[in-house]
Amino acid sequence: MQIAVGAALAAALLGWYGAGLYDSGALAYYQTLEEFRSAGTGRPSRVHGYVAPGSIERDVPGRQVRFLLQGAPPHASAPAKAANALAVAFAGLDVPDLFGPGAEVVVEGRLTAGGAFLANNVLAKCPSKFESAPAGAGAGAGDARAAR
Numbered sequence: 001m002q003i004a005v006g007a008a009l010a011a012a013l014l015g016w017y018g019a020g021l022y023d024s025g026a027l028a029y030y031q032t033l034e035e036f037r038s039a040g041t042g043r044p045s046r047v048h049g050y051v052a053p054g055s056i057e058r059d060v061p062g063r064q065v066r067f068l069l070q071g072a073p074p075h076a077s078a079p080a081k082a083a084n085a086l087a088v089a090f091a092g093l094d095v096p097d098l099f100g101p102g103a104e105v106v107v108e109g110r111l112t113a114g115g116a117f118l119a120n121n122v123l124a125k126c127p128s129k130f131e132s133a134p135a136g137a138g139a140g141a142g143d144a145r146a147a148r
Contacts, residue, residue: 064091104124
């Protein structure tokens with residue numbers, strides 16, 4: 001009987017802990033920009049997107065980096081999508097080495113009352129070395145080696 005009560009108590013505590021993590025958003029690694037906009041939350045969030053080209057502003061005296069975050073890669077983004085970009089203000093100057101125009105990033109922070117996203121962390125994703133070949137590309141040296 002004591003074992004059953006202990007197991008039930010342990011299960012209840014784990015359930016309570018899991019529900020708290022779920023409510024805080026800690027179980028979701030990030031949201032896309034579209035998901036974030038539709039959620040409209042003021043809670044701490046992680047938002048995935050791409051740094052809009054030409055939008056990076058470094059305020060050295062204010063120790064802040066500001067940029068626009070867009071939902072689609074810059075080479076695939078239509079001007080209408082770039083217009084829906086999220087203004088991000090990062091409190092610090094120490095951005096990742098891979099941070100730059102067009103970089104794929106995840107920002108952690110919260111939305112301010114003014115509509116800007118105040119980020120306390122910026123994570124840059126490494127670009128993929130393995131991309132699909134352009135359509136219509138012929139057989140290359142790699143295909144000849146595989147045929148041997």
